[in-house]
Amino acid sequence: MSNGINGVNGVNGVNGHTPHFKLGDFSVDEYRPMRVVCIGAGVSGIAAGIRFPQRVPDVDFVIYDKNAGIGGTWYNNKYPGLACDIPSHTYQYTFEDNTEWSSFYAPGPEIRKYLERVAAKYKVNKYIKLEHELMGAYWEDAEGKWRLRIRRPLPNSTPENKQYEEFEDKADVLFTGLGLLARWNWPDIEGLKEFKGKVLHSAQWDVTDGHWEDGVKDWGDKKVGVIGCGSSAIQIVPALQPKVAQLVNFVRGKTWLATPFLEEKTGQILGRDTRGNHKFTEEDKERFRDPVFYKQFRWELENELNSIHASTLKGTAQQLAAREAFTADMKRRLAKRPDIAKHLIPEFGVACRRLTPGPGYLEALCEDNVTFETTHIKRITEKGIELVDGRHCDLDVIVCATGFDTSFKYSFPFVGRNGVTLQEKYDPHPKTYLALTVDGFPNWFQSFGPNSGFGSGSLACVLERQVEYAVKATLKLQRERLKSLCVKKQAVDEFDEYLEAYFPTTIYSEKCRSWYKMGKEEGRVVGVFPGSCLHYLRAIAHPRWEDFDYQPLDPVNNRFYWLGDGQTYNEKTLTGDRAWYLSPEEVDYPAIPKD
Structure with missing residues (x-):
């Protein structure tokens, strides 16, 4: 038995055969750029x-x-009432808590600031080219x-x-x-370009600097039409309603508005009523700054949020319960205008369309200066919107909350x-x-x-x-x-x-x-x-x-070519950590069984 270089695995290769390929001249962890x-x-x-x-x-x-700034949809969208439509504390990175959200459904500019803060903290901006x-x-x-x-x-x-x-x-x-x-779309309505007043899309709101309210401060005598009843329209209508003389919401379809189930959960944790897009107090925020309390608070919300999937399945108890609860809540909120409830509450199941809580939307529809219009639009004229039954709505501003290209x-x-x-x-x-x-x-x-x-x-x-x-x-x-x-x-x-x-x-x-x-x-x-x-x-x-x-990078017909020269880079250069497997990040300490 030989132990020299000419042994079994010596220069002549395995069993005396010459290797049919050359080793790579790189270490196994000498990664390519x-x-x-x-x-x-x-x-x-x-x-x-x-x-x-x-x-x-x-x-x-x-x-x-x-875009000229970071934030994606939270940079692009600046429409009135823009806000998160799930609880703010569940709309953040898993690794970066925000204890300073101002309200249960945080406004859009606040979410954008959060994203800007995260990007700055983790030095992401150096990679971004706007x-x-x-x-x-x-x-x-x-x-x-x-x-x-x-x-x-x-x-x-x-x-x-x-x-x-x-x-x-x-x-x-x-x-x-x-x-x-x-990728937002203008609605396919005849005459849109003929309108002599102001036309806005929810995704292209005319705001450059400042707040959206600055752009509507002279709308106090305006008659405004909002087309749509999707998530954007549901936020825009209550935001504009107190700012304008008259508002007409043109609604083609029906939609469910969610009951505030997580708001009630938040109230249970904080010990008071937090329904109606609760504004967090300084006392709330101080409690959130306690890492133990905040971790549990956030876990409670997300655990609850991840408990309702069954409501999206046909015929389940949760789906039927949601229909019953949402119907009752919508009728209660539309008590002043039961005619709207008949037009708005759907026959289809809860969550068939995107579900939104819509705080304030139904209440705004009941205000004296709001008209809920379900007759279909025929065309847009120079002065407003003509309906298929021949009626005409004179308008100063048309807001198209008509959605996006989702193809x-x-x-x-x-x-x-x-x-x-x-x-x-x-x-x-x-x-x-x-x-x-x-x-x-x-x-x-x-x-x-x-x-x-x-x-x-x-x-x-x-x-x-x-x-x-x-x-x-x-x-x-x-x-x-x-x-x-x-x-x-x-x-x-x-x-x-x-x-x-x-x-x-x-x-x-x-x-x-x-x-x-x-x-x-x-x-x-x-x-x-x-x-x-x-x-x-x-x-x-x-x-x-x-x-x-897979296609290999190198023209070598051997799946193990990537193993390189049989060593790691730190060994070859005698640099760096050569006992990295003992580092805290590498060692997985097993829990000691109790039994």
């Missing part, structure tokens, strides 16, 4: 700006956002990179005379946080393998893999894309975990020296099959016009995930890498 580009600086983009630099070694990271708009994304298969066309203002451009230039960037990984409700067919070219566009892939409706990626589009991951919404639960937590998934995929590409990682078509098709089997069991499949179904009454559900919020978090916690196809 990765260029990661994120599109969007909203909730997802800020989380990406924290997690990618934190967890991906040797990463070259940038965030492009077309007023940089994605104009095209093209997968280059030979390189294994995304080629991106970006538009930005010229250095000497002014707000009054904007001039632009385009440049190209490349990315090993593309992460998009473009937002589900970011996910972006206005710019998004081109994957073999020249196939995302627009083609999403026709007639989007098909994805776990709402994260699409076959034929390697090294691309998205947040808040198709089927990313939920009828209950914390959206912020979901967006965080979608970022985490993209980070894990990036680490796999980097660690195993892969050029591309692309989900298999079969995996997309089978997730689609699951989706088609799931939604008929839910209230979402009932007949109601909703952005969940791309603005249609019936058809494909593209807005929400086929399962609960908690179900989704579990589903994406551990990526199924077997659902993906």
Whole structure:
């Protein structure tokens, strides 16, 4: 038996055979540089700006956002009454508590300030390039990179005379946080451009600086029409009602308004009545500053929030109880105008449309200066709105709270393998893999894309975990020296099959016009995930890498080439920590069983 270099595993290789490939001249953890580009600086983009630099070694990271400020939807939307429609304390990052929310449903500017504060604290701003708009994304298969066309203002451009230039960037990984409700639409109503008064869209409110109230301070003698009864209109109507002479709410459909169940939970914890968008007192905030109390308070709210998924399923006790409770609450709040209740309370199930609490909306409809108009609009004239029954409503201002394009067919070219566009892939409706990626589009991951919404639960937590998934995929590409990682078509098709089997069991499949179904009454559900919020978090916690196809970065036909030269970088260079497995972050101390 030999123990020399010519032994069994010596220079002649295993069993005397010469190795058929050369070892890589790199260590197993000598990671290749990765260029990661994120599109969007909203909730997802800020989380990406924290997690990618934190967890991906040797990463070259940038965030492009077309807006002049960060915050995504909370930057774009500035309409009257803009606020969170779930409890503020459940709409924040898991790792960054905010104990200073002013009210149960925090106003939009406050949420934007929170996001700005988080970005500043975690030094995300250094990665963000504002007023940089994605104009095209093209997968280059030979390189294994995304080629991106970006538009930005010229250095000497002014707000009054904007001039632009385009440049190209490349990315090993593309992460998009473009937002589900970011592409707003004008309503398809004849004559919209003929109106001689002021026309506003809820997503393009005419506010540059200051508060929205500054823009309506001279509306005291105005007659204002608000088109719609979705979540935006439900916030706009009570905000404008005391500011204008007359307000007409043009309502085509019906909608449920939620009872304040979490407000009651908050009241139980704080020991007093907190219904009606409770304004938190200094005493409340002082209690929140106690980390133990706040942690329990937040847990109580989110635990309750994650207990109502059954109400989205057909025929469940929770769905029937919700219908009964919401009907009673809406009738009570519309006691002065029972005729409105008959028109507004739906036949379809609770949560078929996006559910909102709408504090103050029903009460505003009962005010003397508000008209609730259910007759359909025929056309818009120079002076107002003509209805199909021949009546005409003279107006000074028309507010279109008429929603967004939820087809996910972006206005710019998004081109994957073999020249196939995302627009083609999403026709007639989007098909994805776990709402994260699409076959034929390697090294691309998205947040808040198709089927990313939920009828209950914390959206912020979901967006965080979608970022985490993209980070894990990036680490796999980097660690195993892969050029591309692309989900298999079969995996997309089978997730689609699951989706088609799931939604008929839910209230979402009932007949109601909703952005969940791309603005249609019936058809494909593209807005929400086929399962609960908690179900989704579990589903994406551990990526199924077997659902993906891979291309190696190096032209070597051996799956273990990424092992490199048989050592780690710190060993080779005698630098850094060579006992890292003993660090507090690495050691997993098991609990001692009590029995």
